Structures are given as structure tokens and as C-alpha cells.
Amino acid sequence: xxxxxxxRDERERRQWTGDERGDESTTDEAEQEDTGxxxxxxxxxxxxxxxxxDGELMHEPTGLIVEEDHxxxxxxxxxxxxxxxxxxxxVGAPVTETMHDKGLTTTIDWKDKDAYGRSLSSEKxxxxxxxxxxxxxxxxxxxxxxNLQFALSEIDRMASALGVPxxxxxxxxxxxxxxxxxxxxxxRSIEGVATATLYAACRKEGIPRSLEEISEVSRVExxxxxxxxxxxxxxxxxxxxxxxxxxxxxxFSSELELSEEVKSKANEIIETTAEQGLLSGKSPTGFAAAAxxxxxxxxxxxxxxxxxxxxxxxxxxTIRNRYQEQIEAMGIHG
DNA sequence: CTCTTGCACACATAGAC
DNA sequence: GTCTACATGTGCAAGAG
Numbered sequence: 279x280x281x282x283x284x285x286r287d288e289r290e291r292r293q294w295t296g297d298e299r300g301d302e303s304t305t306d307e308a309e310q311e312d313t314g315x316x317x318x319x320x321x322x323x324x325x326x327x328x329x330x331x332d333g334e335l336m337h338e339p340t341g342l343i344v345e346e347d348h349x350x351x352x353x354x355x356x357x358x359x360x361x362x363x364x365x366x367x368x369v370g371a372p373v374t375e376t377m378h379d380k381g382l383t384t385t386i387d388w389k390d391k392d393a394y395g396r397s398l399s400s401e402k403x404x405x406x407x408x409x410x411x412x413x414x415x416x417x418x419x420x421x422x423x424x425n426l427q428f429a430l431s432e433i434d435r436m437a438s439a440l441g442v443p444x445x446x447x448x449x450x451x452x453x454x455x456x457x458x459x460x461x462x463x464x465x466r467s468i469e470g471v472a473t474a475t476l477y478a479a480c481r482k483e484g485i486p487r488s489l490e491e492i493s494e495v496s497r498v499e500x501x502x503x504x505x506x507x508x509x510x511x512x513x514x515x516x517x518x519x520x521x522x523x524x525x526x527x528x529x530f531s532s533e534l535e536l537s538e539e540v541k542s543k544a545n546e547i548i549e550t551t552a553e554q555g556l557l558s559g560k561s562p563t564g565f566a567a568a569a570x571x572x573x574x575x576x577x578x579x580x581x582x583x584x585x586x587x588x589x590x591x592x593x594x595x596t597i598r599n600r601y602q603e604q605i606e607a608m609g610i611h612g
Numbered sequence: 613c614t615c616t617t618g619c620a621c622a623c624a625t626a627g628a629c
Numbered sequence: 630g631t632c633t634a635c636a637t638g639t640g641c642a643a644g645a646g
Contacts, residue, residue: 501624559636582615593638598617 386410422458429454429472436476439495440487450479457510466506470498474506478516486521488563490591523548523557523566526590530570533589534581543573551607560600564592568600572608 328336388410390403398406430451437447453475457463463471473496480487489507493500511518524545531541547569551557557565567590574581583594583601590597 504625561637564637584615594616595618595639596637599637602617 386413425463425468426455426458429458429468432469432472433476436473436492436495440476440480440491442480442485442487443483446476446479446483446485449482450476453478453510453514453516456514460513462510462513466509467498467502469496470502470506471510473498473503474510477503477507478511478518481518481521482516484525486525486562488591490563520557521562523552523562523569526563526566527570530566530586530589534570534574534585536570536574536579536581537577540570540573540577540579543577544569547572547604547608551604554607556600556603556607561592561596563590564596564600566590567592568597568604571597572601572604 326337386406386409390398390406392398392402433447433450433454437450450472454472457471457475473492477487477489477492480492489500489504493503496503498506510516527541527544527548531544544566548557548565551569552565567586570590571581571583571586574586583597587594587597
């Protein structure tokens with residue numbers, strides 16, 4: 279080691295930490311302005327511009343909104359004490375988009391009092407009790423439905439991006455429904471669980487995608503997917519078998535444009551070395567990558583470690599280590 | 613130059629405690 | 630919870646072709 283200094287923090291980590299998922303810090307203060315689209319009204323002929331009923335400036339021929347006026351300047355009245363505020367205010371509870379009813383539902387109070395603060399008769403009390411129960415049921419059922427709907431659309435989106443068959447999406451949504459039923463989502467992000475179930479479904483269907491590949495189409499980082507996956511598969515007793523490295527061989531090989539000969543050679547290497555226990559505890563992708571690399575050398579279709587590492591999304595180091603072990607176990611020399 | 617090999621160290625995870 | 634062992638990843642240096 280001759281390096282005098284060791285700069286460990288220069289490692290570049292692209293983590294968009296401020297992504298929108300699970301952002302609970304939204305303030306309920308009125309958003310004062312929206313500097314979103316900047317369309318210059320000068321670009322249009324003034325006679326084509328009309329003011330709509332909503333106060334937006336619209337370009338008539340195209341229907342393009344040139345200027346929106348949605349600045350909230352607050353109440354147009356001023357109030358100086360509580361009673362003035364009470365009498366002048368025309369507004370109710372703030373609305374939110376995060377609930378299907380925008381938070382405008384009437385809720386039934388838990389107190390057994392009427393609007394004047396009087397106690398209710400026992401008959402009314404039990405009626406209220408029933409109503410309350412049903413309201414809660416309907417509300418939570420609805421929330422669950424929306425949760426499911428969002429999760430399923432995410433699964434669909436990611437599955438398309440990965441190019442996995444429909445059967446995988448079916449399996450993923452079945453697993454997700456089970457997770458939802460078992461209340462495993464609580465305390466976890468919907469996206470996280472959705473991604474984890476997709477990962478599990480890929481493995482179950484025998485067309486595994488690595489955590490790395492999955493995380494590329496998900497908004498959830500690899501670590502969390504892995505964590506959530508382990509939790510879900512344990513809780514649901516999914517009994518996942520370890521991934522067979524051979525399942526990666528066809529895909530990686532064709533990406534590298536390798537012949538059938540190399541594929542079968544790689545499979546042979548995997549089988550033989552796995553029998554000798556070399557696979558235990560190793561990453562299946564790395565194992566497959568090393569076998570493919572070795573096979574490519576043996577068949578005179580040499581790919582570099584770098585090339586194989588790229589498609590398998592492991593590092594050259596891992597390929598080196600596995601490959602050394604494999605050729606030793608196979609009794610092949612260089 | 614590229615590719616391979618080897619090494620030290622950082623980091624994550626699983627299992628023991 | 631912490632500690633430890635292990636695998637993988639990063640970064641570097643040096644040799645081969």
C-alpha cells in the first residue's frame with residue numbers, strides 16, 4: 279500500500295434520497311405559487327388569447343393554457359379576533375388528495391353525545407355504535423382497495439419494464455394480495471412490498487431477475503427490496519428455493535451472443551461445481567457469470583471478464599473468485 | 613493500450629450470543 | 630440489541646499480451 283491518502287468519501291452514490299415515495303412531511307400550508315410551466319405569452323398573437331372562466335389565459339386555436347392564475351392569496355377578508363374569524367370564514371376542513379373522498383367525509387364522533395352535548399338514549403347509542411363500525415369498515419376496505427390498485431399497477435409497470443411474462447404478474451399479484459391480507463404492508467412502503475413480491479414471483483416462475491435488475495425498474499433501493507422480500511417470504515412461508523445459476527445462463531449468453539456450445543459448457547461447469555458444494559452461499563449471478571466466462575474461454579469464444587460482469591451485473595472480482603474455484607474443481611488448467 | 617491477477621479495505625448480511 | 634464470519638464490491642498496482 280503506497281497510497282498516502284485514502285479518500286473513501288469520493289465514492290459516487292447516486293441516491294435520489296428525496297424521492298416522492300413515503301414523503302410524510304408534506305405541509306398543509308397553502309401552496310403559494312406554482313412555477314411549473316413557463317410558457318411565454320409573448321409567443322402568441324394577442325388576439326388569439328382568451329381569458330377562461332377559471333381565470334386562465336388560453337390560446338384559443340390550440341387550447342393551450344398560456345398562463346394559469348392559481349396563486350392563493352389567502353382570504354380576502356381580515357379578522358382580528360376569534361369571533362370575527364368564526365363569522366367571516368367560509369371554509370371548512372382542508373381537503374387532501376391522499377384520501378379518496380378528499381378528506382371531506384363526515385366522521386362519526388366517538389362520544390355518545392348529540393350536537394348539543396346531551397347524552398343519547400341507549401337505543402341511539404347502539405345505533406351510533408353500529409354506524410360507527412360500518413363507517414370504519416367501509417373506510418378501511420376502501421383504503422385497502424386503493425392500496426391494492428396502486429400496488430398492482432406498479433407490479434404491472436415493473437413487469438413490463440423487465441419484460442417478464444404475464445404469468446409472473448399473476449403470481450406477483452397473488453402474493454401481494456396475501457401480504458395485504460396478512461397485514462404485512464403496515465410500516466412498509468407499498469412500492470417496496472410490490473417490488474419484493476415481483477422479485478419473489480420471478481423466482482417462483484423460474485425466470486429469476488437479480489435484485490439489481492429489479493431495483494432498476496423500481497423506485498425502491500436494492501437493500502430495501504431484499505429486506506422486504508425476506509420478510510414477506512418468511513411470513514407467507516413462500517419456501518423459495520435458492521436460485522439455480524443455470525437459469526441465468528441462456529439470458530446472459532444470448533446477451534453476449536455466445537453459441538449453444540458455450541451455454542451447455544457453462545451449464546456443465548455449473549452442475550459439476552455445484553455438486554462439489556462450491557455454490558453454497560455464493561451469488562447465483564456471479565456463479566453463472568464465472569461459468570459463462572470459463573466456458574467462453576474453453577470454446578474459443580472469449581469474452582472479457584468485464585463484458586460478462588456487465589451483463590450479469592456483478593463485478594469482475596466476483597467472476598475471478600468464482601472462476602478460479604470452478605476451474606480448480608473441474609481440474610482444468612488455463 | 614487492454615485484460616487479467618492479486619491485494620487491502622469497506623460494506624452488507626446471517627447467525628451466534 | 631452487539632459481535633463475528635463471510636461474501637461481495639471498490640480501488641489500486643503490477644504483469645501479460
